[in-house]
Amino acid sequence: MADARSTPRAASPGSVGSIRLMGVPIRLHFTFVLLLIFLVVIGLDSNQSPGSYSLFILALIVSVLLHELGHAFISSLYGIRTLEIVMYPIGGTARLERPAKPGEEFWIALTGPLVNLLIAGSIFTVLYTQHKAVNLFAFEQPSDGNLADRIALSNLILAGFNLLPAFPMDGGRMLRALLSRIRSEYEATRIATWSGRMLAISMGLYGLVYLPMLAFVAFFIYLGAANEGAASRGRSLTQGIPVRAAMVTDFRTLSHGSTIGDAANLLLATSQQDFPVVHGDQVVGLLGRNALLRGMALEGSASYIAAHMEREYASISPDQDLSEILPLMSSAGACALVMQDDKLLGLLTSENLSQFLLLRSVGLQP
Numbered sequence: 001m002a003d004a005r006s007t008p009r010a011a012s013p014g015s016v017g018s019i020r021l022m023g024v025p026i027r028l029h030f031t032f033v034l035l036l037i038f039l040v041v042i043g044l045d046s047n048q049s050p051g052s053y054s055l056f057i058l059a060l061i062v063s064v065l066l067h068e069l070g071h072a073f074i075s076s077l078y079g080i081r082t083l084e085i086v087m088y089p090i091g092g093t094a095r096l097e098r099p100a101k102p103g104e105e106f107w108i109a110l111t112g113p114l115v116n117l118l119i120a121g122s123i124f125t126v127l128y129t130q131h132k133a134v135n136l137f138a139f140e141q142p143s144d145g146n147l148a149d150r151i152a153l154s155n156l157i158l159a160g161f162n163l164l165p166a167f168p169m170d171g172g173r174m175l176r177a178l179l180s181r182i183r184s185e186y187e188a189t190r191i192a193t194w195s196g197r198m199l200a201i202s203m204g205l206y207g208l209v210y211l212p213m214l215a216f217v218a219f220f221i222y223l224g225a226a227n228e229g230a231a232s233r234g235r236s237l238t239q240g241i242p243v244r245a246a247m248v249t250d251f252r253t254l255s256h257g258s259t260i261g262d263a264a265n266l267l268l269a270t271s272q273q274d275f276p277v278v279h280g281d282q283v284v285g286l287l288g289r290n291a292l293l294r295g296m297a298l299e300g301s302a303s304y305i306a307a308h309m310e311r312e313y314a315s316i317s318p319d320q321d322l323s324e325i326l327p328l329m330s331s332a333g334a335c336a337l338v339m340q341d342d343k344l345l346g347l348l349t350s351e352n353l354s355q356f357l358l359l360r361s362v363g364l365q366p
């Protein structure tokens with residue numbers, strides 16, 4: 001497990017803004033922002049007042065958020081930290097610090113849809129106690145009067161959609177967890193990924209003919225299924241292999257008193273992009289290529305690297321399982337220091353990790 005200093009710096013690409021809930025950063029993907037704009041535009045010419053329409057959209061966002069926080073909460077019970085929640089047009093995704101084990105994954109996946117069922121159930125109960133029958137056709141004539149019905153129905157749809165037994169939906173994760181009791185994890189993932197692709201293709205075709213919005217959703221499901229398949233392939237190629245086997249051991253460091261100019265020379269002279277900064281035997285920071293370029297642009301080559309280096313770097317142990325740190329390495333340009341008892345042993349970057357995976361995928365054991 002990464003220690004307290006580990007802060008995965010890189011957020012998911014394409015995400016904007018960030019707020020924190022229950023200690024988890026929540027980010028909006030730019031496509032989610034586009035969806036919001038789209039929803040506001042199509043809602044302008046409906047029978048609802050702007051107030052109730054905004055309330056409806058807000059309730060949808062909150063429902064998706066609570067769904068994700070449900071996942072995050074159960075994950076935390078298993079001791080898995082949630083690195084971030086990113087909101088996409090087809091829902092949110094909770095990025096976990098390490099992949100869940102099949103037994104854990106089933107319950108983590110189930111909790112999200114359960115939260116939506118709970119919201120729908122509570123609204124139905126309140127309506128029932130007010131002697132109001134639930135209007136199941138509220139979406140056909142949206143009005144201020146059936147706002148609660150529509151929020152409840154939306155949550156039912158969210159639960160049903162997420163329970164579809166196909167990747168990347170929660171139902172697909174539950175399917176994989178169940179399958180991995182009788183098959184290998186790799187094969188279980190292949191089946192769940194395959195069903196995700198089939199679902200996306202049939203939804204896409206149906207959508208193209210009848211409901212263009214559905215084709216849009218299908219596109220994201222297809223991408224999600226493909227991503228999940230690739231991630232799982234990465235996991236199966238790295239499971240049981242220690243970080244030590246993939247780390248870079250031949251690397252250069254910079255001393256605490258070096259200048260940006262020294263760092264730039266090293267960047268040109270080597271193929272390294274990230275330089276550990278040391279003071280005696282102690283690692284005091286990490287200078288990445290971007291920080292170096294920024295320092296060069298802002299203060300010139302004579303300035304000291306200490307002002308520009310990252311003091312909060314990710315550090316991992318050489319004996320840690322590679323599959324556990326894949327999420328940490330998932331963004332391009334990620335770099336972690338491999339340390340044991342405060343001693344620097346090597347570097348692990350997303351580039352050398354992908355080369356390692358490439359070699360293993362063609363059957364070489366580097």
Ligand SMILES: [Zn+2]
Pocket residue numbers: 067068071109112113162170
């Ligand atoms: Zn979910």
